[in-house]
Amino acid sequence: MGSLVVDKLSLSLSSGIALFTNVSFSLDIDRREPQRLVVRGRSGTGKTTLLKCLANLVPYDSGEVHIGGKNAKQIGMSTWRARLLYVPQRPPVVPGTPRAFIAKLDQLTAQKRKGLSLLDPIEIASGWNLSKDMWDKEFSQLSGGESQRIALAIAISREPDILLLDEPTSALDPDACARVEETLKEYTCIWVTHSQEQENRMATAILTLNAGGDTEFNSVD
Numbered sequence: 001m002g003s004l005v006v007d008k009l010s011l012s013l014s015s016g017i018a019l020f021t022n023v024s025f026s027l028d029i030d031r032r033e034p035q036r037l038v039v040r041g042r043s044g045t046g047k048t049t050l051l052k053c054l055a056n057l058v059p060y061d062s063g064e065v066h067i068g069g070k071n072a073k074q075i076g077m078s079t080w081r082a083r084l085l086y087v088p089q090r091p092p093v094v095p096g097t098p099r100a101f102i103a104k105l106d107q108l109t110a111q112k113r114k115g116l117s118l119l120d121p122i123e124i125a126s127g128w129n130l131s132k133d134m135w136d137k138e139f140s141q142l143s144g145g146e147s148q149r150i151a152l153a154i155a156i157s158r159e160p161d162i163l164l165l166d167e168p169t170s171a172l173d174p175d176a177c178a179r180v181e182e183t184l185k186e187y188t189c190i191w192v193t194h195s196q197e198q199e200n201r202m203a204t205a206i207l208t209l210n211a212g213g214d215t216e217f218n219s220v221d
């Protein structure tokens with residue numbers, strides 16, 4: 001399927017302070033051997049912003065990002081965002097229930113997928129200690145951990161090339177966290193976490209963002 005190549009991505013805040021400078025790495029996209037790049041760094045060093053830049057939700061100052069040799073302009077913005085799917089730490093509260101939301105999403109993508117079936121998010125989350133009743137509750141009534149798992153299962157079900165995960169288990173208890181991690185081992189991810197233990201369990205490569213804009217990329221043996 002190719003790879004994600006990030007070349008010298010840089011962004012400064014409007015104050016002129018460099019958030020990150022010359023971020024470069026590549027990540028193979030291969031379902032048989034999924035890679036998980038963990039992004040770490042102190043609070044405010046730009047981890048969330050970097051994920052948003054990769055998804056082209058936030059513009060960056062300079063640098064290039066390609067999937068399979070093509071940039072977002074060549075692929076088209078909506079396809080790009082579907083292939084590099086950003087999953088926020090706190091999912092937005094939308095009206096209605098998760099089940100109704102999935103039905104609407106399926107309707108919207110049905111024509112594009114031309115009969116190719118999507119994965120079922122309810123099935124994906126069934127091993128995550130999440131009661132099936134939650135899919136029929138209003139989003140506004142879900143707990144942080146429930147809505148986090150629902151957002152994640154919906155994201156996985158869209159089958160993106162790469163999941164951009166912003167602290168995806170921050171609201172989960174250790175058992176649910178372990179179950180979610182087990183599932184995510186099957187997917188290519190860029191994963192922001194503050195947990196050293198989670199990094200040790202999950203990372204196949206590590207990108208460290210330091211204050212002042214310096215960054216460091218290391219693969220894990």
Ligand SMILES: Nc1ncnc2c1ncn2[C@@H]1O[C@H](COP(=O)(O)OP(=O)(O)OP(=O)(O)O)[C@@H](O)[C@H]1O
Pocket residue numbers: 013019041042043044045046047048049050
């Ligand atoms: N839309 C915005 N406008 C102005 N500044 C912003 C905006 N979004 C983020 N920032 C600033 O950019 C910096 C990086 O924010 P970001 O959320 O990317 O950090 P982070 O490393 O993910 O932090 P944390 O670990 O606390 O989640 C912060 O100083 C933040 O205040």
